[in-house]
Amino acid sequence: MKSTEVEVVQEKIAEKQQEPSHSEHTHKDFFGAKIGMWLFLFTEMLLFGGLFLAYMVYRLQYSIDFVIAAQDLNLLLGTINTIILLTSSLTMALSIAAIQRGRKALSIFFLLSTIGFALAFLVIKYFEWTAKFHHGIYPNSPELLNKPNGEIIFYGLYYSMTGLHALHVVVGAILLLFMLLFLWRNKIHKEDYIKLENSGLYWHLVDLIWIFLFPLFYLIH
Amino acid sequence: MEKEHKHNLIPYGTYFLVWLSLISLTVLTVSVAGVDFGRIALFLALTIAAIKSTLVINYFMHIKFDQPIFKFFLAVALATLATIFILTSTDVFFR
Structure with a gap:
């Protein structure tokens, strides 16, 4: 029932775009927008790359301490969060696939699911971190400082890398909320969904980083 | 486009x-x-x-599914990252 409504709205939009007076102003370079997004993603790759580099060097130096420190991380929560993020990437891709076919309601549904998964990830991360804090393991805590250097560095890297990643999840969720608003107001539609596509690219990058964080912190034995 | x-x-x-x-x-x-x-x-x-x-x-x-230019950009970015990793790891290994 809604699809006819959507079609009517989209026809109106299409008409608007065909008006000659608008054409000059509404011309958009989708290709350029996407290149810009990818260039930004490369800077993000280098930002996290630097942290992964630090991880590599210290892991080579303190491999035994890293194994001991990693035993205290909650593998179950880490795995659940991995599955949540992978699924959120699926719903993100499906949201774009839906708007490409002009199905606004479906696109909104998938985008809402993505935001929901993002929140679930953050809630789990919150419980994981507070449990660690209760055990006295947080940066500069007296208990942590009594441990060997390698374990201190492991937790330093753990908090800075998963922390920076969680910050990206927060930013991504806020970005997706704006996209939801744009979809709702038909600013994103079948003919122009580059905003949603680029936000999707950002969201998938967040997922990509977690794909590497997960084995490096949770799967050391 | x-x-x-x-x-x-x-x-x-x-x-x-x-x-x-x-x-x-x-x-x-x-x-x-x-x-x-x-x-x-x-x-x-x-x-x-x-x-x-x-x-x-x-x-x-x-x-x-994108234009080849995106693959090229990605390859350059990944190669840069790989170079940094390889050079650093050789430095750490042979120090």
């Missing part, structure tokens, strides 16, 4: 298959982590992570 946008419609089913592979690889990497592979454990975990990333980049991020 709009035309190019239109004719790369990827079926919903493809995304589901990619997701299913990603979940399977996650299950695999978690179950394999319990086995004592010694030194190759890290290599194995990173290989699985690399396969997962390839799937995400190719399908979810559409690189497979």
